[in-house]
Amino acid sequence: MEKWFNNNYSPATVLSTKIKKSLFKQKSSYQTIEVVDTYDFGRMLVLDGIVNVADKDEFVYHEMMTHVPLFTHPNPKTVLVIGGGDGGIVREIGKHAQIRQIDLVEIDTAVIRAAKQFLPKSALGFREPRLTVYNLDGAEFVKTRRPAGIYDLIIIDAPDPIGAATSLYSKTFYKHCFNALKEDGILTTHAETPSFKKELKILHSTYSKFKTIFPIVELFTASIPSYSIGIWCFILCSKVHHPLDSFKENRVNRKKINCQYYNAAIHRAAFALPTFLKNEIQSQQK
Amino acid sequence: MEKWFNNNYSPATVLSTKIKKSLFKQKSSYQTIEVVDTYDFGRMLVLDGIVNVADKDEFVYHEMMTHVPLFTHPNPKTVLVIGGGDGGIVREIGKHAQIRQIDLVEIDTAVIRAAKQFLPKSALGFREPRLTVYNLDGAEFVKTRRPAGIYDLIIIDAPDPIGAATSLYSKTFYKHCFNALKEDGILTTHAETPSFKKELKILHSTYSKFKTIFPIVELFTASIPSYSIGIWCFILCSKVHHPLDSFKENRVNRKKINCQYYNAAIHRAAFALPTFLKNEIQSQQK
Numbered sequence: 001m002e003k004w005f006n007n008n009y010s011p012a013t014v015l016s017t018k019i020k021k022s023l024f025k026q027k028s029s030y031q032t033i034e035v036v037d038t039y040d041f042g043r044m045l046v047l048d049g050i051v052n053v054a055d056k057d058e059f060v061y062h063e064m065m066t067h068v069p070l071f072t073h074p075n076p077k078t079v080l081v082i083g084g085g086d087g088g089i090v091r092e093i094g095k096h097a098q099i100r101q102i103d104l105v106e107i108d109t110a111v112i113r114a115a116k117q118f119l120p121k122s123a124l125g126f127r128e129p130r131l132t133v134y135n136l137d138g139a140e141f142v143k144t145r146r147p148a149g150i151y152d153l154i155i156i157d158a159p160d161p162i163g164a165a166t167s168l169y170s171k172t173f174y175k176h177c178f179n180a181l182k183e184d185g186i187l188t189t190h191a192e193t194p195s196f197k198k199e200l201k202i203l204h205s206t207y208s209k210f211k212t213i214f215p216i217v218e219l220f221t222a223s224i225p226s227y228s229i230g231i232w233c234f235i236l237c238s239k240v241h242h243p244l245d246s247f248k249e250n251r252v253n254r255k256k257i258n259c260q261y262y263n264a265a266i267h268r269a270a271f272a273l274p275t276f277l278k279n280e281i282q283s284q285q286k
Numbered sequence: 287m288e289k290w291f292n293n294n295y296s297p298a299t300v301l302s303t304k305i306k307k308s309l310f311k312q313k314s315s316y317q318t319i320e321v322v323d324t325y326d327f328g329r330m331l332v333l334d335g336i337v338n339v340a341d342k343d344e345f346v347y348h349e350m351m352t353h354v355p356l357f358t359h360p361n362p363k364t365v366l367v368i369g370g371g372d373g374g375i376v377r378e379i380g381k382h383a384q385i386r387q388i389d390l391v392e393i394d395t396a397v398i399r400a401a402k403q404f405l406p407k408s409a410l411g412f413r414e415p416r417l418t419v420y421n422l423d424g425a426e427f428v429k430t431r432r433p434a435g436i437y438d439l440i441i442i443d444a445p446d447p448i449g450a451a452t453s454l455y456s457k458t459f460y461k462h463c464f465n466a467l468k469e470d471g472i473l474t475t476h477a478e479t480p481s482f483k484k485e486l487k488i489l490h491s492t493y494s495k496f497k498t499i500f501p502i503v504e505l506f507t508a509s510i511p512s513y514s515i516g517i518w519c520f521i522l523c524s525k526v527h528h529p530l531d532s533f534k535e536n537r538v539n540r541k542k543i544n545c546q547y548y549n550a551a552i553h554r555a556a557f558a559l560p561t562f563l564k565n566e567i568q569s570q571q572k
Contacts (some may be wrong), residue, residue, distance in 0.1 A: 008547070012325035013305035015515070018297075039298035040482070057516075060560070195511050225481050229301070229511035230343075265558035271556030274346070274547040 005036055005044065005052060009228055010196045017041055025119050028110035031163060041226050045086055045119055047111070047159050053086045053122055054226035061190070062122070063262040064222045064234060064270065066092035069153050069186045070099075071252055072236065072243040076152040077101065080180065082138035082168060085111035086159035090125030095157075095257045103151075105134045105141045124189060125270040139167040142176040151181050156189035161202060169202075171209045178213050184240040191219070194277055197228030203233055207281060215256045218243055220270040221279060222261070231277070234270075244271055291322055291330065293337055295514055296482045297447060303327055309404050314396035317449060321404040327512050331372055331405055333397070333445050339372045339408055340512035346536075347476070348408070349548040350520060350556065351509045352569035355439050355472045357387075357538055358522065358529045362438040363387065366455060366466065368424035371397035372441035376411030379441075381543045389437075391420045391427045425453040428462040437467050442475035447488060455488075457495045464499050470526040477505070480563055481516030489519055493567060496523045503528055505567060506556035508547070517563070530557055 003019040014158045016112035017038050024035040034046040042055025053061075066089055070076050078101045081089050085106035093102055098112040106112055113134070115123040127129070134141060138158070147285050167173055177187055191206050192199035222233040236243050252264040273281075289305040304326050310321040320332040328341025339347075352375055355497055356362050364387040367375050371392035379388055392398055398419070401409045411417070420427060440463050446455040451484070463473055477492050478485035496503045500523035510518040521531050538550040560565075 010326055013327075014302050015299065016302065017299045040296055041299075110308045223515075223517045225507055225515035229509075231509045260562045261560040263558075263561050263564075266560055269555035269558030272549075272551035272554055275549050276546045278549075 005038060005046070007226075007228075008049075010198070013196070015229070024114055026110060026114070028108050029106045030110075031159070033108075033110055033114050037116055043119060044226065045111075045115065048163060050160050051226050052159060053088060053115075053119060053187055055119075055121065057224050057226050058086075058088050058122060059260045060222050060224050061227070061232075062088035063259050064220070065155055065157065065188050065190065066115075067252075067257065067259065067262045068220060068234070068267060068270065069155070069188045069236060071095050072238065072241050072246055073152055073184070073186050074241065074246065078151050078182075079103070079153045079155065080142075080151045081105070081177075082142070082154065082156045082158060082177075083165075084125075084155065086119055086122040087112075088122035088150065089155055089157050090128050090131055090254045091122065091154050092125075094125065094128045094130070095253075096107040099130060102128060102131045102132065104131060105136050105138045107135065107137050109135050138168070139170070139173045139176070142180045143174065145180055148179045149185075151183055154181060154185070154187045156187065158189070168207065171212070174209055174213050174281030178239075181239065186239075186241060187214070187237040189235050191233040191235045192226040193230050193232055194230060194280060199228070200280070205282070207235060210235060214238060216240075216242055218271055219277070221273070221277075222270060228231060231274070244268060290323060291332070293452065293512075294335075296484070299482070301515070303421070310400055312396060314394050316394045316396075317445070319394075319396055319400050321400055322467055329405060330512065331397075331401065334446050334449060336446050337512050338421070338445060339374060339401075339405060341405075341407065343510050343512050344372075344374050344408060345546045346508050347513070347518075348374035348378045349545050350506070351375055351441055351474050351476065353538075353543065353545065353548045354506060354520070354524060354529065354553060354556065355441070355474045356382050357534075358406070358524065358527050359438055359470075359472050360527065360532065362472075364437050364468075365389070365439045365441065366428075366437045367391070367512050368428070368440065368442045368444060368463075369451075370411075370441065372401040372405055372408040373398075373411030374408035375441055375443050376414050376417055377408065378411075380411065380414045380416070382541075385416060387419045388414060389420060390417060391422050391424045392422065393423050396422050423453070425456070425459045428459065428466045431466055434465045435468050435471075438471055440467060440473045442473065443477070455492065457498070460495055460499050464525075467525065472525075472527060473500070473523040475521050477519040477521045479518055480566060481513040481514060485514070486566070490566070493521060496521060500524060502526075502528055504557055505559060505563070507559065507563075508556060517560070530554060
């Protein structure tokens, strides 16, 4: 019997993709973890029914979350990743030789185990010698981490705001992130698609919270088929460095970091927003 | 009973969206024409089972096909649209006051009738006083049109390369288009998504044909959920004017054309290609 994976974008729109083989299913203390192998998207890590990583396009997400801030910051040394248990973000950070310390806080060790077993491409990140893994709650970690102000960059790679991950979408958490950053620190997170109402609401809410905390808050976009149709949004928050004004193309070209999606032109282009999206964001700020 | 519209991206991936009401279905001399009203995409014009226009995002497609070339050309006066029977492209051209003549060649009058009845937003284009509609085969039209070299811009708004539209993907047709353009003329067309193999093949084939005819051939992209997941490609071909080098931001800002997607930053950003897509295109040219 044919098995299909259903990605429910809304109550009235669903993307179905044919499964070659179901590889793994486990209920951890925090969520249901599944790995399926599909014809069109390759292997997919699915958390509580939502696609988290897909072989086909994980590089778009992981590269944009990582290289956009690391090439905005003139001299990043220390990075904190909240979530990111598949390892893909750490793999990308590892491409930057000047990074000295990578801390990853993943509450669910079962995700890391599943990634190591079934997603070898993403899990490459766990071979990184500069990496320390903390099996803790990300929100608790940034709240209690001492000394404050030690990170150049925080990347929030959290699942959707349901269940255990809800605390990673609170204003309090974002304030603790601000405090955990150095005085010229940067933060990036993903922020859904504006294509559907429920997701647009999360985008608005996340953006608005950050606007009350960071002086620089900029939306940037990419296309990630396995997550949703339409534009996929990210948010870059910064204390000092602006992602376009502080950006030096020649740093990207000189470093020759091997990417499949990110390049210097894409860095600039990602911040050009369609008029409807600019209007959406501005209407919220009035 | 619930009815869903299925958009088959590949044999293993399908996007299903719930239909509110089926409004129209007719087999014309050229194709099966349907109009369905959906919850998430609004009204959709479907030709031979493939989405041609959707209320939700038709503006992205129509604006990018039109304003990118019209703001690349320093002084466009005459435009030819091949296909485009829904009227959306003409609606966008009409926003440029300096345009003197718009010729639209749509082989299937049934598409125009359906658009006028069910897609009032796109069909606004047919109120345009500078418009002449020719109910002819687009390939024949550009082959026999005299005098040659009278258009500043040709927009090829053809259905997918099946059935009647196949001739609109041939090298001979593209050569006739080249001849129908003035000596500094521009052409735009859509060129599928690189997300799936079959579509990537069409993209490669279209791009390669144009490369043998026009001195300037550049890919640009946007996100059009109703057409496909991932990046949607367009091609701009030009005899003289380069879409970035010849582009003046302040012309866009001064003209204040009312758009929902297109703006000066988006114009530049659309030509920034992800590394994998640049490599795809370059590999084909070797």
